Amino acid sequence: MTREATLTYVYAVAVPTPDLARTAASLRGVGGAALSLLPPLDEADPAAPAFVTSQVPHGDWREEALRAHFEDLGWLESTARAHHQVIQALGDRATVLPLRMATLYQDEERALAALREQRPAFAERLALLAHHAEYGVKGYVRPGAGGDTGPDAHGAEPAAAVRAPAAGSPGKAYLQARKRQHHAREDRYQQAAAAAPHATHAVRHPAQSGPLTRGEAGGEGENVLNDAYLVPEERAEAFRRAVERAGEGLPGVRVEVTGPWAPYSFAMPPPPTGGSGTGGEASGGAP
Template sequence: MTSEPTLTYVYAVAVPTPQLGRIVASLRGVDDAPVTLLTPPEDGGPTAPAFVTSQVLHGDWREEVLRTRFEDLAWLESTARAHHHVIQTLTDHATVLPLRMATLYQDDDRALAALREQQPAFADRLALLAHHAEYGIKVYVRPGAGAPDAQEAAAPASTSPGKAYLHARKAQHHAREDRYQQATLAAERIAATAARHATHVVRHPTQTGPLARGEDGEDGENVLNDSYLVPDDQVEAFRTAVRHASQDLPGVRIDLTGPWAPYSFAMPPPRATGTAHEAPGGRT
């Protein structure tokens, strides 16, 4: 064990059980560190929430170092993957309240103090998330969807170049309006689906650039980016309804993903005494 000072890195909140303890003991987290359960004092009761933690070197995670590290995309991606791996593995076996990447405390005592302070709020949130999972729905307008055909775009042969240009621009404008009308219809259908089969919904900003690619890598303009908290007994009905909602919408693609750890429905982490850094986390 290194003698260099460490910080306590917190991944999530969960209720400790023998099964959860076995799973945690098999995990490695950020910096390939072993993951452990930081349990509350005995007076917290057998169902009191615990922190899922690991130890990281103070020299690598102090605030001034992290300012630079969070500009290193390779490091950021690797760390986010390690953080998510811990949370997603636990989610497959238990109700987990994810915390932001790089939620850090000076030591276990500081972390336990925060855990005690937030225990009622954590317990309430875990009860809300029990037997639920997060699903993502993104709606895209396909590239070129609704583009005018050659006959529509072509101006009469006697038309001047200037008028021909304006004619083509008008046709493109109408095509774009058609595309967005299709997308609006898709969004309305998805909203109705969520109302029937999800208990909560979070609307995220639409994505642009490389993030706007679908799960299959296909390009398209993202016009809806929602997360739904779905009860386990509603999942099949939810999936079926979403598939039906995506029918008869030429030029519109709907991606349904999940189940995910409920990042979108997790409360913000407590304000950590002695926190080195807290970076925003969550699904993209």
């Protein structure tokens, strides 16, 4: 019987340990595939990074099939969830460097070639991420919120203020209102960023739109802040408290902290060299 052709799917980079190997063996990846560690390059070096992989059917994951899959929201959701669950489970046991969803290689030899090429960079990044987690900070401004009648202590007009049109051109009045909103958003960003001293690195993501703007708490509002912070484990509670304080006393403004997450926003995906030529969208920053 002819064996079905497969591709090597890579979830993450990690330093192999017996505990990590046991955890990987207990998990299932995309499509229910079994996981394994692709061995490090130098058996004499216990800290040599390894890939966490599974084998996936070539027919379902070749480039043409992926293009069709990426149009299927149900497939995308289930695949991204499976990818993320693997990384979160591994991250509970060890430092992991998450890779993009649908990081694929034609076979294990090509995957090992990529691992060999990127070994110094992977090792450096794993050292950076050790004993850290990613936290998301999201800020929302609720349109038409009451109670905003003037500038705040920083001199910025409230973003939610609804003012009567100024005399003169309606277009000019509109532009002035938008300018006030812009200044207010920048002010909210500066206030939320008061937690930054507790983090070692930060990434400013684009604001979200559509259903994602509701946030975890389910409230309404325009997302004006969508940042990720890399926070040492011992500073996690101080970071969370600082963000929560930044959101207090801001009428019409809601600040949320999410996490801890695997450090997606601070990962360094491998280059396509040596890959299969297929590839997917990033699985996102912090979920």
